[in-house]
Amino acid sequence: MSAEDMEMKHRGSDQQNGSLTAKEPPGVETVQLKKRVGLFSGVALIVGTMIGSGIFVSPKGVLREVGGVGPSLLVWTGCGVISMMGALTYAELGTMIKESGGEYAYLFKAFGPIPAFLFQWTNVILLKPSSLSAIALSFAIYVGQPFYPACVVPDAVVKFLAAVCIVLVTSLNCISVKVAARIQVFFTAIKVLALGVIIGVGIYSLAIGNTLWLTPEKAFQTGHTITISDVGLAFYQGLWAYDGWNNLNFVTEEIQNPVRNLPLAIMISIPLVTLLYVLANVAYFSVMTPSELLASGAVAVTLGNRWLGVMKWIIPFSVACSTFGACNGTIFTSGRLCYTAARKGHMVEILSMIHVKLLTPSPALMFNSFIALIMIIPNDFDAIINYFSFAAWMFYGSTCLSHIVMRFTQPDAERPIRTPVIFPALVVIASLYLIVAPIISEPNLWYLYAAIFILAGLLFYFPFVYFGYHPPFMKYITMFLQLLMNVSPPTEAPK
Numbered sequence: 001m002s003a004e005d006m007e008m009k010h011r012g013s014d015q016q017n018g019s020l021t022a023k024e025p026p027g028v029e030t031v032q033l034k035k036r037v038g039l040f041s042g043v044a045l046i047v048g049t050m051i052g053s054g055i056f057v058s059p060k061g062v063l064r065e066v067g068g069v070g071p072s073l074l075v076w077t078g079c080g081v082i083s084m085m086g087a088l089t090y091a092e093l094g095t096m097i098k099e100s101g102g103e104y105a106y107l108f109k110a111f112g113p114i115p116a117f118l119f120q121w122t123n124v125i126l127l128k129p130s131s132l133s134a135i136a137l138s139f140a141i142y143v144g145q146p147f148y149p150a151c152v153v154p155d156a157v158v159k160f161l162a163a164v165c166i167v168l169v170t171s172l173n174c175i176s177v178k179v180a181a182r183i184q185v186f187f188t189a190i191k192v193l194a195l196g197v198i199i200g201v202g203i204y205s206l207a208i209g210n211t212l213w214l215t216p217e218k219a220f221q222t223g224h225t226i227t228i229s230d231v232g233l234a235f236y237q238g239l240w241a242y243d244g245w246n247n248l249n250f251v252t253e254e255i256q257n258p259v260r261n262l263p264l265a266i267m268i269s270i271p272l273v274t275l276l277y278v279l280a281n282v283a284y285f286s287v288m289t290p291s292e293l294l295a296s297g298a299v300a301v302t303l304g305n306r307w308l309g310v311m312k313w314i315i316p317f318s319v320a321c322s323t324f325g326a327c328n329g330t331i332f333t334s335g336r337l338c339y340t341a342a343r344k345g346h347m348v349e350i351l352s353m354i355h356v357k358l359l360t361p362s363p364a365l366m367f368n369s370f371i372a373l374i375m376i377i378p379n380d381f382d383a384i385i386n387y388f389s390f391a392a393w394m395f396y397g398s399t400c401l402s403h404i405v406m407r408f409t410q411p412d413a414e415r416p417i418r419t420p421v422i423f424p425a426l427v428v429i430a431s432l433y434l435i436v437a438p439i440i441s442e443p444n445l446w447y448l449y450a451a452i453f454i455l456a457g458l459l460f461y462f463p464f465v466y467f468g469y470h471p472p473f474m475k476y477i478t479m480f481l482q483l484l485m486n487v488s489p490p491t492e493a494p495k
């Protein structure tokens with residue numbers, strides 16, 4: 001069954017499900033998500049999600065794994081190259097399949113509904129909310145720290161602030177797409193400026209002669225021999241800081257002139273972030289020695305404390321802004337994944353609805369944030385993220401594979417942008433390595449649990465999607481929620 005058939009079938013079942021369809025309210029022509037994302041906000045959605053807290057803290061993780069300055073810089077550059085190859089692959093996919101939902105839409109087209117369902121199941125229930133709560137928790141630590149100068153911020157305070165952040169950003173996203181897009185641009189500007197300050201300090205420090213650890217002899221002095229699994233773990237750390245490169249593909253339907261703006265935004269954003277990240281690392285290694293960097297809890301803050309004098313508060317303030325903006329970008333796009341999947345009958349119907357006046361996918365946004373709020377509760381879910389980042393790479397790899405497969409299965413499809421096949425092929429190889437290396441070097445039952453979780457999606461797929469069983473009470477719940485939230489299924493756009 002094709003994607004369109006699936007959507008038609010699902011739409012056709014609206015009546016029998018008993019959901020209420022909007023009579024267009026006065027003053028609003030259609031209940032539709034509008035095209036509000038231009039080139040500028042598109043760049044902000046990518047750059048502003050990629051730059052979260054990673055670049056301000058992860059350099060330590062990369063250095064710890066590879067042991068030297070030179071290899072660290074190579075890993076940071078390599079992460080940028082992998083992200084760029086992935087994003088260029090997604091540029092072809094996004095301009096060929098002009099549907100929102102990112103990987104979900106591409107896997108659906110290339111491999112059919114089951115892989116797409118498993119993707120959205122894993123992402124909606126786990127990956128998206130867990131990355132949202134991880135970023136919100138970093139936000140909370142940086143906001144809370146000034147109030148506890150002499151100790152670590154108490155756990156309860158961190159959790160409370162993280163929850164406030166999620167609720168606030170979700171409310172803004174539910175109220176207006178325009179406001180959410182403006183917030184994204186504003187906070188992206190702040191974080192780019194903050195990295196500019198760090199790089200400026202680095203340039204000054206290099207100019208006055210602090211170049212010891214960047215000289216070839218010192219840079220390649222490593223504390224230990226680097227194994228292949230060290231490289232894999234270092235890439236995981238770096239790639240978390242680059243994660244978000246695929247963000248704009250989740251909202252293709254809302255981009256103005258996507259054939260021009262999607263690839264252009266990708267081609268501006270990823271090289272820009274790579275340049276900023278590599279130069280920020282050069283700055284860190286100019287102002288501190290590798291052992292000082294390893295001893296620092298948050299490397300950017302250490303740099304600020306040493307070099308910015310009375311202005312040192314800029315760094316924690318910027319990290320707080322940076323993480324807030326990354327939360328905004330994450331909610332913006334995760335909501336669209338859930339919404340697109342629900343539109344094809346892969347999620348409960350209410351999640352495919354749009355607020356009739358505000359024209360935002362508010363049920364999907366709230367659902368996503370609700371799960372993220374639950375994920376704040378456990379004490380240490382870092383492990384979950386680690387083990388599941390292997391799941392994330394499985395999906396990036398499969399999506400790049402779908403690019404190659406569709407060149408054969410759909411050779412005549414219109415492709416306004418053609419990305420050389422070598423790029424997706426290299427990302428597939430990189431992702432295979434990222435999936436397999438940690439399992440071999442540190443076999444752990446968690447990987448098995450992660451795989452079981454992904455496959456458990458089938459327990460929902462077969463009864464509710466494939467056989468189309470709808471519990472009779474669902475239509476009452478849907479109607480009740482529709483009236484409560486003032487939402488309706490999207491209507492067709494005027495021709």
Ligand code: ARG
Nearest residue numbers: 050052053054240241243330
């Ligand atoms: N790169 C971000 C950071 O360094 C994390 C992005 C998480 N992924 C996402 N799609 N929100 O904090």
